Amino acid sequence: MRKPLLLIAIFLGSINVFQAQKLDIIPKPVQIEQQGEVFRIPASVRLILDKKLQHSADYIRGEFLKSTGITPNVFIGASQEKKSIVFLVDDTMELPEEGYRLSVKKEGVLVKGKSANGLLNGFQTLLQICSAKAIEKGTIPFVTIEDYPRFEWRGMMLDVSRQFFDKETVKNYIDWLSAHKMNVFHWHLTDDNGWRIEIKSMPDLTLKGAWRGPGEVIPPAYGSGNQRYGGFYTQEDIKEVVAHALARGISIMPEIEIPGHSRAVIGAYPELGCVITHQTKSVQGEVDNVWCVGREENYQVLDGIIKEFTELFPFEYIHVAGDEVNRATWEQCPECQAVMQDEGFTDTFQLQNYFFRRVEKIVEKYNRKAAGWNEIIKGGQLSPKTQIFAWQGVDYGIESAKKGYSTIMIPGQYTYFDMAQSASERGHRWAAIIDTERVYGFEPIPENDLSLDEQKLIKGVQGALWSEYLDRPERFMEYQSYPRISALSEVAWSKKEDKDWDDFYSRLTNSHLQRLSDMGIAFRDFPPTAIYKNGNITVIPPYEGATVHYDAEGKEPTLESLVYTIPIETTDFENYRFRTFFNAFSSSPMVKAEKPPVAQWNTSKVEILKLSENISEHIDKNGIYYLSFHQKDEQTAHGVVREISLFENDNLITTYSEEQLLKSKPQRRFLIEKYSDKNTYRLDFAVENMTEKASSAEVKLHYSPYLEPEVKVTSSMSENPRFPISNLEDYNPDTYLRTDVPCENGDWILYTFTSPVSSSKIEVLTGIPNHPRFFVNDGHVEYSYNGVDFEKGEAFDYGIAYIYPKQPIKAIKIMITGTNHEPIVAGQDLRINP
Ligand code: TNX
Numbered sequence: 001m002r003k004p005l006l007l008i009a010i011f012l013g014s015i016n017v018f019q020a021q022k023l024d025i026i027p028k029p030v031q032i033e034q035q036g037e038v039f040r041i042p043a044s045v046r047l048i049l050d051k052k053l054q055h056s057a058d059y060i061r062g063e064f065l066k067s068t069g070i071t072p073n074v075f076i077g078a079s080q081e082k083k084s085i086v087f088l089v090d091d092t093m094e095l096p097e098e099g100y101r102l103s104v105k106k107e108g109v110l111v112k113g114k115s116a117n118g119l120l121n122g123f124q125t126l127l128q129i130c131s132a133k134a135i136e137k138g139t140i141p142f143v144t145i146e147d148y149p150r151f152e153w154r155g156m157m158l159d160v161s162r163q164f165f166d167k168e169t170v171k172n173y174i175d176w177l178s179a180h181k182m183n184v185f186h187w188h189l190t191d192d193n194g195w196r197i198e199i200k201s202m203p204d205l206t207l208k209g210a211w212r213g214p215g216e217v218i219p220p221a222y223g224s225g226n227q228r229y230g231g232f233y234t235q236e237d238i239k240e241v242v243a244h245a246l247a248r249g250i251s252i253m254p255e256i257e258i259p260g261h262s263r264a265v266i267g268a269y270p271e272l273g274c275v276i277t278h279q280t281k282s283v284q285g286e287v288d289n290v291w292c293v294g295r296e297e298n299y300q301v302l303d304g305i306i307k308e309f310t311e312l313f314p315f316e317y318i319h320v321a322g323d324e325v326n327r328a329t330w331e332q333c334p335e336c337q338a339v340m341q342d343e344g345f346t347d348t349f350q351l352q353n354y355f356f357r358r359v360e361k362i363v364e365k366y367n368r369k370a371a372g373w374n375e376i377i378k379g380g381q382l383s384p385k386t387q388i389f390a391w392q393g394v395d396y397g398i399e400s401a402k403k404g405y406s407t408i409m410i411p412g413q414y415t416y417f418d419m420a421q422s423a424s425e426r427g428h429r430w431a432a433i434i435d436t437e438r439v440y441g442f443e444p445i446p447e448n449d450l451s452l453d454e455q456k457l458i459k460g461v462q463g464a465l466w467s468e469y470l471d472r473p474e475r476f477m478e479y480q481s482y483p484r485i486s487a488l489s490e491v492a493w494s495k496k497e498d499k500d501w502d503d504f505y506s507r508l509t510n511s512h513l514q515r516l517s518d519m520g521i522a523f524r525d526f527p528p529t530a531i532y533k534n535g536n537i538t539v540i541p542p543y544e545g546a547t548v549h550y551d552a553e554g555k556e557p558t559l560e561s562l563v564y565t566i567p568i569e570t571t572d573f574e575n576y577r578f579r580t581f582f583n584a585f586s587s588s589p590m591v592k593a594e595k596p597p598v599a600q601w602n603t604s605k606v607e608i609l610k611l612s613e614n615i616s617e618h619i620d621k622n623g624i625y626y627l628s629f630h631q632k633d634e635q636t637a638h639g640v641v642r643e644i645s646l647f648e649n650d651n652l653i654t655t656y657s658e659e660q661l662l663k664s665k666p667q668r669r670f671l672i673e674k675y676s677d678k679n680t681y682r683l684d685f686a687v688e689n690m691t692e693k694a695s696s697a698e699v700k701l702h703y704s705p706y707l708e709p710e711v712k713v714t715s716s717m718s719e720n721p722r723f724p725i726s727n728l729e730d731y732n733p734d735t736y737l738r739t740d741v742p743c744e745n746g747d748w749i750l751y752t753f754t755s756p757v758s759s760s761k762i763e764v765l766t767g768i769p770n771h772p773r774f775f776v777n778d779g780h781v782e783y784s785y786n787g788v789d790f791e792k793g794e795a796f797d798y799g800i801a802y803i804y805p806k807q808p809i810k811a812i813k814i815m816i817t818g819t820n821h822e823p824i825v826a827g828q829d830l831r832i833n834p
Contacts, residue, residue, distance in 0.1 A: 023786030099148030153460025161191030217267030349379030618690030775799025778818030
């Protein structure tokens with residue numbers, strides 16, 4: 001008789017532990033409760049919208065259809081009915097602004113919002129529930145959600161100057177932000193390389209200043225080459241985009257870059273610039289790009305421009321920039337000097353502050369507030385209404401809040417999505433390499449450095465997408481944006497204590513990447529890990545269900561390449577490349593197979609570790625090997641390494657005794673010349689951890705695919721002493737040449753080998769490594785087998801040319817036939833394939 005009782009107990013138990021279906025909502029809501037049943041959406045479902053949501057009716061109808069496959073009947077302000085989906089504003093709700101409550105029951109769906117934007121946030125949650133992987137199409141599980149944002153400002157900036165993105169692209173961009181409950185689109189409309197907004201009182205700003213190329217007022221830049229390139233938005237376009245954003249709960253903050261980054265303006269209206277005797281360059285190498293701040297008429301011009309901005313943009317803030325101003329221009333300008341004298345200023349930051357005080361007055365006259373980059377704090381007080389954007393680092397946000405300004409955290413080190421996502425990918429790297437996990441880990445409130453009142457001045461966070469390098473490959477701006485913005489949205493919206501990377505990653509990869517794909521975003525997928533051991537490559541996909549394609553000949557895998565299923569037996573692991581593909585548009589960067597680390601350690605004690613490892617199985621041929629130290633993140637990068645020695649059968653091959661900080665990512669080179677499979681190889685090194693902070697790393701050994709023969713390099717162009725030409729002789733890919741001058745027809749760089757080199761293919765690269773700036777546009781390579789007679793080879797394509805020698809080669813020459821339209825030229829080490 002005991003058995004049936006037990007069965008009943010199990011049965012009852014299984015009812016209680018109802019397994020909630022994963023809803024995978026991003027950003028994570030504050031509170032969710034799920035019940036076991038589902039609401040079936042009727043085929044003729046009624047969507048009843050509060051009058052305050054009228055402006056979003058079309059948007060809501062369209063998105064609902066896309067997400068559920070059901071065309072709703074939309075009513076404004078009608079009374080509630082059974083089985084309908086109702087959106088109601090209730091400003092008496094005890095919730096923060098933009099908060100909402102969502103309940104799905106047998107009777108129907110009710111979304112209550114504190115405001116129209118609160119309802120839109122609830123609507124986004126509803127769409128995400130309907131598109132979660134676990135949810136049957138056409139149903140919504142019974143659920144109760146209460147949700148509100150952590151920060152009132154959740155922004156994203158897009159630079160449309162360096163590359164122009166048309167109106168439709170911008171509208172899509174706004175849609176994607178609103179799907180993530182972001183609420184500010186910061187539109188960087190003007191910069192050195194193009195003015196993009198029609199201003200009726202200053203028509204040449206767009207007639208001339210929106211175009212670059214040969215014979216235009218702005219020289220070619222950022223991939224536009226010898227083509228006329230540009231574009232702008234008419235005032236009608238702007239109004240259309242503003243209305244589009246409003247319907248999606250997004251405010252648009254326009255930015256006018258003043259007084260620096262203004263080459264387009266000065267090109268169109270030269271009289272707005274200073275009269276100077278010798279040129280100086282801005283941080284980004286531009287000349288003639290600063291407004292004269294001593295010329296009184298300029299303030300009327302600015303008043304006219306700002307007035308038109310305020311007529312187009314209803315948002316409370318106008319961003320007036322102030323970053324990276326080349327103030328050296330003002331030092332030479334008589335009119336600027338006169339103001340300095342009259343005002344008794346001793347440095348040009350005071351003059352900059354004078355300028356912004358006047359600009360703030362104009363902005364406030366039109367009932368708006370000014371916003372600016374963190375540099376504008378320098379040189380004096382600002383209006384208490386002005387809001388500061390801390391881009392150079394969190395410390396600048398701390399300084400701004402301590403001075404009492406409303407502050408937005410937008411630190412390059414975490415939220416600049418023009419930064420590369422991994423070491424081998426395209427993008428800036430001046431602030432950091434920023435992957436999605438790093439964005440997710442960003443905490444906008446530096447609690448230890450600010451009082452509670454000061455913390456309240458941190459109004460929110462923002463990401464930025466500068467567009468210098470978005471010219472290629474195709475849809476790279478989407479690749480740089482997502483899923484990093486998905487991570488940012490959670491930083492901005494969700495509670496700090498609810499943040500958990502593993503949980504976020506599981507929601508992202510389980511349902512949200514599919515949502516991004518459904519929105520038509522060509523996002524960056526996560527790369528697999530490929531490990532080579534005992535003659536086999538084993539691939540670990542980045543997440544369950546990910547499809548990894550591979551190529552066995554060193555080429556970039558495509559969707560047509562083989563799909564990885566089981567471990568690959570090979571003696572040739574270095575030639576394999578792997579890549580995750582979500583679909584034809586979204587994929588990961590490619591990765592190589594790696595051997596397991598040769599050594600690792602992990603300590604949080606003050607100690608000296610002496611490591612000694614037998615690494616014989618990692619060495620299998622003669623050639624150059626690189627030893628590198630990889631930390632997981634900055635928190636575990638403490639300590640130094642030294643006395644790194646490699647032994648062959650107990651005989652020392654090379655030793656590096658000097659000490660190097662782990663933070664500096666040490667890399668050491670070893671040459672094996674007498675390999676035999678009977679040899680044993682041993683690696684010894686010491687790690688010293690000086691504090692009780694974490695020190696841990698993996699040590700990897702890579703066989704270099706390239707030859708490194710002795711070479712001497714000379715050039716017709718003078719070098720920048722910080723990036724000398726001798727950097728081209730060291731085969732260290734991190735060091736490169738910068739000239740002091742732009743290149744001209746007839747300039748050259750000559751690589752001469754001590755003895756002729758046999759190679760199947762030599763890659764000649766110009767520009768900064770992984771960062772397409774300062775490369776050779778117009779030119780070709782030449783090569784010589786005897787060092788005297790040169791043959792003409794390939795022309796440079798986007799900074800690269802290849803040589804396929806037929807016999808051992810003695811010298812290679814980069815021949816320049818035109819300017820690269822950049823202030824300098826950069827050169828790199830040759831890549832010489834065996
Ligand atoms: C600095 S961020 C700039 C931009 C560049 C960006 C590239 C800022 C206020 N100024 O002009 O595009 O770096 O990362």
